Amino acid sequence: MAPTGYPLDPRATPGYGAGMSETLDRDVRLAVMRGFVDDERPPSPDELAGSLGVPQIEIEGSLRRLADAHVLVLAPGTPYVWMANPFSAIPTPFRVAAGERRWWGNCIWDALGILAAIGVDGHVSTACPDCGEALEVEVEGATIRGDGIVHYAIPAARWWDDIGST
Amino acid sequence: MLLFRSEEHAERWTAQRRTPHGAFLTLEQQWELSRTWFEGRLDPNFARRTTEEARVVFERIGLAGPFWSLTS
Numbered sequence: 001m002a003p004t005g006y007p008l009d010p011r012a013t014p015g016y017g018a019g020m021s022e023t024l025d026r027d028v029r030l031a032v033m034r035g036f037v038d039d040e041r042p043p044s045p046d047e048l049a050g051s052l053g054v055p056q057i058e059i060e061g062s063l064r065r066l067a068d069a070h071v072l073v074l075a076p077g078t079p080y081v082w083m084a085n086p087f088s089a090i091p092t093p094f095r096v097a098a099g100e101r102r103w104w105g106n107c108i109w110d111a112l113g114i115l116a117a118i119g120v121d122g123h124v125s126t127a128c129p130d131c132g133e134a135l136e137v138e139v140e141g142a143t144i145r146g147d148g149i150v151h152y153a154i155p156a157a158r159w160w161d162d163i164g165s166t
Numbered sequence: 167m168l169l170f171r172s173e174e175h176a177e178r179w180t181a182q183r184r185t186p187h188g189a190f191l192t193l194e195q196q197w198e199l200s201r202t203w204f205e206g207r208l209d210p211n212f213a214r215r216t217t218e219e220a221r222v223v224f225e226r227i228g229l230a231g232p233f234w235s236l237t238s
Contacts, residue, residue: 026210033208071214086204107167112197113204129168130175137169137193144197148169151176153188155233156224 021065027052028062029071032084037118040103042081042089086113093129098122108150115139169193189233199227 028048035043045063049056060079067074072084082089088104094111096103098120105111111124124137128148137146170176173190180187191199202223206212215223217236224234 029212030208030210037208069214086200086207108169108196109167109200109203112200113207116201117204117207119205126169128171128175130170130179133171135169135171139197142201144193146193148171148193149173149176150191150193150196151168151170151180151188152191152233153168153180153185155188156236 025062025065028059029066032072032081036084036087040101045079086110086117093126095125096122195227
């Protein structure tokens with residue numbers, strides 16, 4: 001992906017002003033999302049540094065700002081992307097398929113959100129947490145088909161208290 | 167946000183784990199929420215919704231009341 005708006009050689013201008021951070025954060029977020037869509041996984045910080053032409057330390061700073069802003073979630077204690085809603089970088093019980101591509105959603109909201117974000121028809125497979133029975137959901141255009149009921153345990157105001165369990 | 171076979175299954179599961187009873191959405195409601203929430207997420211200039219914008223999305227789908235309030 002071509003950088004969009006920051007210096008061709010960022011090392012020539014150490015540090016970014018507030019405006020440049022915003023541009024970098026936008027491009028990092030977009031590159032993370034495109035990684036999920038195209039490669040079925042997020043790029044690592046060194047891959048982002050290479051594709052955006054920015055020193056890795058600047059990439060890691062950007063990832064932390066995005067995490068602080070709840071745009072994405074990093075694996076605890078690391079600069080590695082764990083979630084960029086609706087995508088999960090780690091296996092979950094919410095498997096999403098569209099054509100040959102496969103992803104994991106963080107929950108049923110996100111699993112369906114992957115198909116919505118990309119704008120494709122597809123399939124979500126999960127299992128009832130109570131009985132283990134497979135639950136299959138099909139999305140075609142604006143239509144959804146499948147069995148089951150969605151349960152929200154945690155009130156909306158507390159979703160970000162522990163987003164991993166939400 | 168988990169998908170259960172039925173409300174009965176969800177209620178048994180939450181009771182066993184002392185998880186809050188919470189709220190239920192039909193699959194159709196959830197699809198509408200997912201579509202509204204995530205369409206445009208891949209746009210370069212996507213910005214997170216404000217609390218007020220999120221409230222409007224919830225209300226449009228019929229999700230109102232304290233459980234769906236984004237401010238405590």
